[in-house]
Amino acid sequence: MPELSYREAVRDALSQAMRQDDDVFILGEDIAEMGGSMGVTQGMLDEFGPERVRNTPISEMAIVGAGIGAAMQGMRPVVEVMYEDFTTLAMEQIVNQAAKHRYMSGGQLKVPLTIRTQGGAGWSPGAQHAQQLEAWFVHVPGLKVVFASTPSDVRGLLWSSIYDDNPVMFFEHRTLYGIKEDVPEELEPIPLGQARIHREGEDVTVVATGRLVHEAIAAAGEAEAEGVSVEVVDPRTLLPLDEATIVDSVKKTNRCVVAHEAVTRMGFGAEVAAIVQHQAFDYLDAPIERVGSRFVPIPFAPVMEEWVVPHSNDVLAAIRQTVGRSESSNGAGHVE
C-alpha cells in the first residue's frame, strides 16, 4: 500500500480522472503554473496542458457558473475555489443555479460539477481566510457536501464526487494537506453517504468532521487512559448523511458528542444532535454535547485564535461531560 499525503491524494484523484476521461477538467485561480495556493495541482499543467488545467481570472461567480454550464453539457468540471471564504462570492451560482437546475427543469438537466475548496484556522490568516462554512451548504437541497479528513478518504471521495451527477461541494482542511496515510494501490471510490468509524468504543460516540476527526481521535486516546471508551465516527459526507452508522453507534454507547471547527450555532453538529435525539431518544444517557468554535469571527492574534477554535482538550472535556466527569474540564466554553 502506497503512502500519500492528503495533498497528493487529491492530486492523484484529479489526475486519474483526467487521464481516463476527457470530460474532466479543472479550473481555478492560480492552479496552473503555481499549482494552486495549496500546491494541490502542482505538475498537472505539464501533464494535461493549459486547456484542461485552466488558470482563471479572479471571478469566483463566473468560474463556478462556467463550471455549471460545462457540466450541463455533459462535462465533469472540477472548480477550485482558493479559500472557502470566497465561496461567498459564488453563492448565487451555487445556491440558485447549480443546486436547482435539475429540479426546475423537471429532471431534464443534471449538473455533475465538483467545487473543491479549503479553509480553516490554526495559522492566523485572519477573519477572511479561516472560516468553516460547510454547514451553509448542507442547508441547500440539490447540493451534496463532502468534508474529507484523511488521504485515503479524500482520494476515494473526490473520485465519487467527480462521477456523481449532482453538484458537490468538496471541503478540504488547510491544516491537513501534509498528513499521510496508507492508501489502496488502486483508487477505491468511496460512496457518498458512507461514514467511517475510526475507532470503536463502548461509552461515548464522537461524531467529528474535518480537522476535528484528528482531535477527536487524540481525545479518545486520552479518555481511554481515564477508563472511558470512545467511538469516533466521521460522516465524511455531510449531505447525504449516513444516519444509520451514527445512530447505531449511539445506540451502543448511549452518549454522543458532535465536534467540528465551525461555530456550534446552527452548525452541522446541531443537525446530528437533532437526528440522534429523534432516532435514539430512549438510548441516550446524557445530553448531546456540541464542540465547535466560539461564536466570533476568527481573530488574527494567535493567542485569541487558539482560544476560539476547538482542540482535542475541548473534545475531551465534552466526553467527560457526557460521562459525568466534567469537574476537570477546562474547555467548557467550546461545549454547548
Place this chain on the structure above:
Amino acid sequence: MAQVERKGAVSEELLREFYREMLLIRRFEEKVEERFRAGELPGFLHVAIGQEAVAVGVCRALQDDDVIASTHRAHGHTLAKGTHPNELMAELYGKVEGCSKGYGGSMHLYDVERGNLGANAVVGGGLPGIVGAALAFKFRDEPRVAVAFFGDGATNIGTFHEALNLAQLWLVPAVFVCENNGWAESTPAHQQLPIDDLSKRAEAYGMKARRVGGQDVEEVFAAASEALEHARGGDGPVLLVCDTFRLTGHYVGDPQVYRPRDELARLRETEDPIEKLSARLDLTDEDVQEIEAEVVEIVEGSVEFAKAGTDPQPEDALKNVYA
C-alpha cells in the same frame, strides 16, 4: 497641499518628503520580510516592494479627512495614510497596541481616525463600500473623497464593475486607484485580462479615467491631485490606473516558480521607483545617508515597540463582535 500642487510644480522639498516616505515604506517592508522569515510574524504577508510611488503619490494628494480602502497588500497605503509605523508593526505582531488591536493582522489593517477604512483580504471587497462612503459625503455636502485601492486582478471581479457603475450613476466623490502590476498572484496579465489598457474599463461606465506611470511618484501625485479635484468638485468619480511593478513575490516566501527567472533582477535594476526618484533629486551622499539613518531608526523602533507590546487576553476574542 493637494490643491496648490500641479504637475511640474511639485517642489523639490516635497519630492524629498516623498522620497523619505517611500524609503520608509521600503525599509519597513524589508524588515517585515526579515521578521517573517525569522518566524516572528504570524499568518501570511504581502509586501508592496516596487509599488511605493503609488501609495505615496496618491495618499500625499489626499486631504486629511479623505478616506481610503486598501487591499491585501496594505502596508504602504496604511503608512502613507498616516498610521504610525509602531502601530502597524504592532498589528503584524498581533499586539493590543496594533492599529487593529490584534484582531486584524496584515490583511486587515484599519485606522479609522486617520481615514483608513480597512485593508481587505477579499479581492475587490472594499470597492462597493467606497461608493457608499462617497455617497455619504455627497449627502452631507462634505468636501471629502473616498478612495479605493485595488489591483489589476481585482478588475475581473463583479464588485469592481458594479461599484464603478454605481459610482458614476450617482456621481459620487470617489477615486478608484488600480495598482496595475501585471500579476494576480501567479497569473500574468495575458491569462486574466483580454485588454491591455485597463483605463478602458471605465469607458463602459462613462467614467473619467487616467492611466499613468506608477513608478514616477510625481506623475502619480499630479494625476491623483487632478482626480481628487474632479471628484471633490462634484464632477463624479475617476478611475486612475497606475502601471507599476511588483518587485517581489506575491506573498513573503513566494518562490515565484511561475515568473521568468531573470525578470525580477532586471526590473529591480530598471523599475525601482525609489531609485528613479533619487536620480531625479539632487541628493548628496550625505543627504541619502541621513534619510536612510532616519528611516532605519524608525523601523527598528517599530520592531522594538511591537515586541514590547501586549498580547491580547484570549477572552478578548469575544469583544467587538457587535457594537
